Amino acid sequence: GESVGLHLPTLSVQEGDNSIINCAYSNSASDYFIWYKQESGKGPQFIIDIRSNMDKRQGQRVTVLLNKTVKHLSLQIAATQPGDSAVYFCAEAARGGSQGNLIFGKGTKLSVKP
Amino acid sequence: DVKVTQSSRYLVKRTGEKVFLECVQDMDHENMFWYRQDPGLGLRLIYFSYDVKMKEKGDIPEGYSVSREKKERFSLILESASTNQTSMYLCASSLINEQFFGPGTRLTVL
Numbered sequence: 001g002e003s004v005g006l007h008l009p010t011l012s013v014q015e016g017d018n019s020i021i022n023c024a025y026s027n028s029a030s031d032y033f034i035w036y037k038q039e040s041g042k043g044p045q046f047i048i049d050i051r052s053n054m055d056k057r058q059g060q061r062v063t064v065l066l067n068k069t070v071k072h073l074s075l076q077i078a079a080t081q082p083g084d085s086a087v088y089f090c091a092e093a094a095r096g097g098s099q100g101n102l103i104f105g106k107g108t109k110l111s112v113k114p
Numbered sequence: 115d116v117k118v119t120q121s122s123r124y125l126v127k128r129t130g131e132k133v134f135l136e137c138v139q140d141m142d143h144e145n146m147f148w149y150r151q152d153p154g155l156g157l158r159l160i161y162f163s164y165d166v167k168m169k170e171k172g173d174i175p176e177g178y179s180v181s182r183e184k185k186e187r188f189s190l191i192l193e194s195a196s197t198n199q200t201s202m203y204l205c206a207s208s209l210i211n212e213q214f215f216g217p218g219t220r221l222t223v224l
Contacts, residue, residue, distance in 0.1 A: 008153075008154070032211045034211070034212060034213075036215075041217075041218075042217055042218070043118075043204055043206075043215035043216050043217045043218045044157075044204070044215045045215070046214070049212060089156065089157075091213075093211045100144075100145035100147075100162075100164070100208045100209075100210065100211060101147075101159070101162065102211070102213055104156050104157040105156065106154070106155075107156060
């Protein structure tokens with residue numbers, strides 16, 4: 001299988017519970033943030049994004065929270081399912097940075113126990 | 115839906131070989147990117163391109179080159195493959211910020 005999950009922080013949750021995955025970002029000038037999900041053997045997939053003029057955004061079963069004061073981003077997954085097992089990582093884009101360039105976090109591996 | 119395709123899912127090459135990794139996107143995106151992904155190191159940017167025939171070095175360009183002759187195609191070239199280039203290679207494209215990724219190419223250099 002894929003080795004992308006090695007050496008990563010791991011979050012283990014029971015099926016049906018809520019999951020919270022955290023990310024600390026580095027650049028106070030960042031104004032756009034994305035969460036990606038990467039399943040074993042696949043490329044990263046977009047989950048949800050948020051701009052710095054917001055502190056919360058909701059999607060289907062997912063919520064992203066942004067705390068600019070402490071430069072912290074979190075992804076909440078409601079009623080976690082086995083299909084949510086993957087590596088999740090955040091990415092930030094800096095205002096005034098190179099066009100389209102994202103800075104990626106290292107990722108967190110989410111394991112869902114049935 | 116945006117589709118980013120990569121020419122191979124798995125590739126095995128020998129040290130010293132010249133390797134071409136191809137990436138094609140079908141959404142007329144201006145920006146294209148090549149990353150490598152290694153355990154514990156996350157995604158590292160090798161090269162990116164904002165337009166046809168334009169290229170910019172990322173964080174780890176050494177040992178790699180790129181080519182963008184057409185808007186939809188961005189190629190990564192390993193001039194002389196080495197064992198430390200064994201990795202997962204990911205291509206992405208974007209219009210503004212959100213990047214869309216291909217499935218990845220797992221390259222092994224023996």
